[in-house]
Amino acid sequence: MTLHGKLIQTLVSTAIIAVSSSLYAAEPIQPIVPAKEINLALAELGKKLYFDPRLSKSGFISCNSCHNLSMGGTDNLKTSIGHNWQQGPINAPTVLNSSMNVAQFWDGRAPDLKAQAGGPIANPGEMAFTHELAVSVLESIPGYVTEFKLVFGDDSIDIDKVTDAIAEFEKTLVTPNSPFDRWLLGAKGAITAEQLTGYELFKNSGCVACHNGPAMGGTSFQKMGVVEPYQAKSPAEGLIAVTGKDADRFKFKVPTLRNVEMTYPYFHDGEAETLSEAVDVMGRLQLNKKFNTQENGQIVAFLKTLTGDQPSFLLPVLPPSSDTTPQPRPFE
Amino acid sequence: MTLHGKLIQTLVSTAIIAVSSSLYAAEPIQPIVPAKEINLALAELGKKLYFDPRLSKSGFISCNSCHNLSMGGTDNLKTSIGHNWQQGPINAPTVLNSSMNVAQFWDGRAPDLKAQAGGPIANPGEMAFTHELAVSVLESIPGYVTEFKLVFGDDSIDIDKVTDAIAEFEKTLVTPNSPFDRWLLGAKGAITAEQLTGYELFKNSGCVACHNGPAMGGTSFQKMGVVEPYQAKSPAEGLIAVTGKDADRFKFKVPTLRNVEMTYPYFHDGEAETLSEAVDVMGRLQLNKKFNTQENGQIVAFLKTLTGDQPSFLLPVLPPSSDTTPQPRPFE
Numbered sequence: 001m002t003l004h005g006k007l008i009q010t011l012v013s014t015a016i017i018a019v020s021s022s023l024y025a026a027e028p029i030q031p032i033v034p035a036k037e038i039n040l041a042l043a044e045l046g047k048k049l050y051f052d053p054r055l056s057k058s059g060f061i062s063c064n065s066c067h068n069l070s071m072g073g074t075d076n077l078k079t080s081i082g083h084n085w086q087q088g089p090i091n092a093p094t095v096l097n098s099s100m101n102v103a104q105f106w107d108g109r110a111p112d113l114k115a116q117a118g119g120p121i122a123n124p125g126e127m128a129f130t131h132e133l134a135v136s137v138l139e140s141i142p143g144y145v146t147e148f149k150l151v152f153g154d155d156s157i158d159i160d161k162v163t164d165a166i167a168e169f170e171k172t173l174v175t176p177n178s179p180f181d182r183w184l185l186g187a188k189g190a191i192t193a194e195q196l197t198g199y200e201l202f203k204n205s206g207c208v209a210c211h212n213g214p215a216m217g218g219t220s221f222q223k224m225g226v227v228e229p230y231q232a233k234s235p236a237e238g239l240i241a242v243t244g245k246d247a248d249r250f251k252f253k254v255p256t257l258r259n260v261e262m263t264y265p266y267f268h269d270g271e272a273e274t275l276s277e278a279v280d281v282m283g284r285l286q287l288n289k290k291f292n293t294q295e296n297g298q299i300v301a302f303l304k305t306l307t308g309d310q311p312s313f314l315l316p317v318l319p320p321s322s323d324t325t326p327q328p329r330p331f332e
Numbered sequence: 333m334t335l336h337g338k339l340i341q342t343l344v345s346t347a348i349i350a351v352s353s354s355l356y357a358a359e360p361i362q363p364i365v366p367a368k369e370i371n372l373a374l375a376e377l378g379k380k381l382y383f384d385p386r387l388s389k390s391g392f393i394s395c396n397s398c399h400n401l402s403m404g405g406t407d408n409l410k411t412s413i414g415h416n417w418q419q420g421p422i423n424a425p426t427v428l429n430s431s432m433n434v435a436q437f438w439d440g441r442a443p444d445l446k447a448q449a450g451g452p453i454a455n456p457g458e459m460a461f462t463h464e465l466a467v468s469v470l471e472s473i474p475g476y477v478t479e480f481k482l483v484f485g486d487d488s489i490d491i492d493k494v495t496d497a498i499a500e501f502e503k504t505l506v507t508p509n510s511p512f513d514r515w516l517l518g519a520k521g522a523i524t525a526e527q528l529t530g531y532e533l534f535k536n537s538g539c540v541a542c543h544n545g546p547a548m549g550g551t552s553f554q555k556m557g558v559v560e561p562y563q564a565k566s567p568a569e570g571l572i573a574v575t576g577k578d579a580d581r582f583k584f585k586v587p588t589l590r591n592v593e594m595t596y597p598y599f600h601d602g603e604a605e606t607l608s609e610a611v612d613v614m615g616r617l618q619l620n621k622k623f624n625t626q627e628n629g630q631i632v633a634f635l636k637t638l639t640g641d642q643p644s645f646l647l648p649v650l651p652p653s654s655d656t657t658p659q660p661r662p663f664e
Binding site: 051052053054058059060065068069070071072075076077081084085087261262264273274275276310311312313314315316317318320321323327328330331 | 383384385386390391392397400401402403404407408409413416417419593594596605606607608642643644645646647648649650652653655659660662663
């Protein structure tokens with residue numbers, strides 16, 4: 001290519017970037033950006049730990065059991081199944097794009113991914129283990145001993161390192177390149193006219209007040225049932241459990257709408273089985289809007305444009321236990 | 333390269349092949365051969381089904397739950413965990429190299445992989461579903477409807493197609509390239525002197541009478557406790573359940589020893605926690621041999637050369653359910 005040709009190409013590229021940038025700069029939603037500044041060795045270790053059921057008392061439940069990366073980073077159950085088939089109190093939120101959350105869990109009780117990762121391991125209703133026992137299992141597995149040493153440069157394994165690694169892996173679980181993001185980036189044909197109408201409705205009806213930013217949620221706590229009260233079947237009370245303030249009763253972290261077609265059922269109690277139902281309830285309870293069938297369908301059509309590239313990686317192969325590894329105790 | 337050079341190269345290659353071939357032709361164990369004649373689209377569909385917990389009543393248990401491909405194709409539990417945390421009656425055999433088994437299950441009650449695949453789905457103690465309900469779930473999922481049509485060329489889904497696909501995927505789950513196979517193929521340095529001594533002991537003590545062929549097992553049913561009776565804690569009685577013959581009581585399919593370092597715990601009841609214990613019990617009960625500590629260690633060292641390349645593939649992304657998909661019923 002001639003110098004002149006290169007110059008023209010540069011000018012054209014700059015113009016395209018400028019157009020797309022101005023296009024979505026005016027929108028309340030921004031594209032999901034691929035993960036950056038990832039410590040690859042740490043994330044690779046974290047991936048193994050994420051899939052390893054030996055972090056549970058039973059040897060049967062891993063992070064991936066309830067935040068299944070084949071299924072939108074959730075279990076698609078109303079509430080999750082824990083140790084000894086215990087029924088969880090709340091719907092498992094997706095791990096996808098969770099690095100963008102202001103805090104973790106529905107009630108925000110963990111400030112970040114690292115703090116969250118330790119929770120289920122030691123929760124008697126979930127993985128039912130202790131941090132000490134989980135670490136002692138890992139210390140007995142030669143493949144982990146060497147990998148922790150490689151990653152951290154010393155000879156010790158502790159829960160801090162374990163949750164560090166899991167959090168680093170979770171940082172990679174972002175889902176760019178959805179049809180809507182391609183539209184935001186300037187590819188006008190990436191979504192249909194109906195989906196675009198749905199987006200306009202979504203914006204103009206007030207949904208974006210809470211579901212905004214790249215993750216379209218995860219950045220604030222809002223009361224479930226603003227206009228009329230939500231008839232909750234679940235005992236979960238949300239943010240009040242963390243702050244102790246009465247005003248925070250039934251305030252939950254606004255969930256991300258990214259990949260929402262895959263993360264059914266909906267709400268903190270999983271009571272809405274379909275997107276259509278969720279849109280209807282949100283409209284009435286939060287916005288005092290009764291969407292008609294056509295409008296509901298348009299918004300649902302828009303929501304289905306939010307499914308991005310799912311995490312793509314080789315199924316990890318876990319290092320085998322050794323003769324000294326403590327046995328799992330599923331039936332005690 | 334000159335013609336002369338090529339000729340010499342060909343002669344040398346032929347000589348190497350002849351050497352390695354004659355090397356392992358004399359051995360009672362042959363290398364695992366990579367899968368051939370695989371219908372790729374069928375296997376790809378089968379992979380999704382293998383990982384899909386919607387084939388269970390709870391929506392929580394998939395084939396991969398108990399035959400975990402991150403963990404040697406098993407769950408590494410004494411006996412498995414089924415629907416509602418029921419304790420299974422028997423140790424989950426590995427799915428790896430199971431295409432080489434003469435029949436499936438410890439008692440051989442399924443003639444092949446396809447027949448096996450339907451079993452756990454409908455077993456009330458395992459996935460606790462029915463074939464009809466599993467098919468109706470798949471029929472409600474648009475992504476599966478189109479994929480079945482692509483693979484089978486017609487519009488219907490039935491359990492026959494489901495198990496066909498799962499079996500085709502399972503045919504791909506072979507593990508070539510273990511250190512021992514490389515040794516069999518002529519790479520003398522692939523195993524250590526201790527491991528080779530272990531192999532000689534394994535051969536000369538009679539272990540190969542049952543653990544032979546490429547899978548080193550899976551081709552016959554043998555009584556557990558030949559020389560002295562096995563003190564079973566499990567109620568499983570083996571082949572008699574299939575044949576009704578008294579002589580078949582406590583006859584179990586000889587398990588493959590491929591990847592045995594990863595498929596702990598051992599025996600049909602999972603009572604042997606370590607390879608060392610398994611070797612000791614087998615020697616005493618089946619061969620009237622009491623291996624001393626050194627011999628036991630040598631055989632164990634040999635057994636650890638049997639870990640081949642584990643299945644390597646992208647974690648499948650499952651097509652989402654639709655509004656008409658029957659809900660999972662984990663707590664009913």
